[in-house]
Amino acid sequence: MVKLLGINCEKEIEIDFAFKGSATVSGKNPDGWGYTYLKNDKWMIFKEPFNENQFELKNFQLNFPANFISNNLISHIRFASKGNKIKENTHPFELELFDKKWTFAHSGHLTIYKHVLRFSEGIEPKGDTDSEEVFCTIMTNIKDLGHLVKDKEIALNIEKTAKELAKEGGMNFILSDGDYLFAYYSGFKSLYYAELRPPFDKNVVGEDHQLWFTLFTKDLDTQISIVASEPIIPDISWKELEVNELLTLRSGKRTKFLI
DSSP, X not given: OOSEEEEEEEEEEEEEXXXXXXXXXXXXXXXXXXXXXXXXXXXXXXXXXXXXXXXXSTTOBSSXXXXXXXXXXXXXXXXXXXXXXXXXXXXXXXXXXXXXXXXXXXXXXXXXXXXXXXXXXXXXXXXXXXXXXXXXXHHHHHHTTOTTOOHHHHHHHHHHHHHHHHTTBOOEEEEEOSSEXXXXXXXXXXXXXXXXXXXXXXXXXXXXXXXXXXXXOTTXXXXXXXXXXXXXXXXXXXXXXXXXXXXXXXXXXXXXXTX
């Protein structure tokens, strides 16, 4: 089941996207859903906690599909381990830093990690999840580098912070400033990556029990990279990220910052 999904494209493409509520995981219903896409340099965020009564209706869909044009998408399905089932604790989260909007979604659970946390003015959790605390810590550490920091330094700093936090539990996440998309795999369950290169002869469809999307790629000359908890598109080549690997994407392609 795809808890985390990130799509990064070279150019804007048309996307249909929907969550479904037709399945549980180990007998447990999801506790929330959320997705965000970039529009005119602004993250359009839609997220809600799940209402238990919704699962009385088989194969319901949450007022979808949504249709939009974008080059970045992040989605998350929440299974709460810490924090109430409220909108403030539902992913993705958003913060502003260096005149950019950053967004973040996390899969996993941390235990003894408070000693690693760092918050700063304007970068503080609004809810009570370990996920948002992780986000604020990553962003505070980036803030300390200063406004003129280089992209490579940001990537290295994210990797360093993620590795420290990953010592305390599951730390898979997707983070984006609207230009770069960062994906980190701590060894918790799984996280996969795939590149789709043009030319395309058909639209790209991804689907599992709880979400689906269509990328309208016909006659479009653009490269697309996808990160997901599980391989969600059949008949393409997926690579599982290595433990403690930070994947950095830009314009639908992998960058070489950390190699």
